[in-house]
Amino acid sequence: MENLRELFQVMTRRFGLLNKNCCQIGGTEISLVQSHILYELLRREKPSMQQVADTLGMDITTFSRQIQTLVKMELVVKSPLPEDRRVSQLALTTQGKYVAAKIDADMNQYLNEVFSNMSEFEREMVIKSVKLLNEAMSKSTVCCKPLI
Amino acid sequence: MENLRELFQVMTRRFGLLNKNCCQIGGTEISLVQSHILYELLRREKPSMQQVADTLGMDITTFSRQIQTLVKMELVVKSPLPEDRRVSQLALTTQGKYVAAKIDADMNQYLNEVFSNMSEFEREMVIKSVKLLNEAMSKSTVCCKPLI
């Protein structure tokens, strides 16, 4: 049997580095954690704090403080949900949307560069595989439960 | 064109969670960073600090302190290289080897569980794809340069 861990350890380490580099947009410096939050907010319609924190597998207190920072940076706005004012709805500001989209574009560019080292056939296979992997992980009982 | 980032963002997030869970062996609690260090030391013959730090893309000062912690935990030993005493050779203690091997085994078990949700054919394809991905990333100019 293959050493699966070996393969994945190296892969995730590389993606970690990729993410590390990706996150300085103009004047604003975005941490890895913040980029994950922005990523979620770009894709969702006014989610609550708890929802996003759960999706990202983050402690709610850590998340709360990260959101405070993003609000100060004027990338995110919080507004109380009218029908339940305990809940804060999260949304990106115009600036926030811009930053999130920019990170997205940068990451896609990096990934395309990576994929340019493959044949069309290989590219298709890898993409299909990552999808499969995501599905398999979402079914797994040992990990990744809070995710999507 | 696919949104590559979407695929990989979710995948890496999941692996992050996987790694988070994996690292408590008996009494000893191992952080994610420490598990990456142990992983490298298990595979290498007496590397220097700088070598491992570079491989992991870590700042040498951060690395130095992490090693100090691992030495205190009696998982790692440092010994000066005879022909150049500025250099510290790193090695796992017996306990360190045990812990590193245990994490390896746990991670492999988790991964096997994930893979059990796939057909034999899919499994082969995914493994081949991850290998391809690793190769492609190692050729990329934008990321992952210090690695392996």
Next chain:
DNA sequence: AATAATTACTTGCAATTTGCAAGTAATAAG
């Protein structure tokens, strides 16, 4: 051979990040 430069690492901060425990305020349940 004496001095300077370089290398391999170590410490001193100071900023950031983390999570648990303990709060507050709003809503739901009894």
Next chain:
DNA sequence: CTTATTACTTGCAAATTGCAAGTAATTATT
């Protein structure tokens, strides 16, 4: 109307980070 419960926020205290500035060993230069 009192008592949960929920959704979040703050108070620590510990851990992690990286830059700047060290030390000590080796190499290069004069």
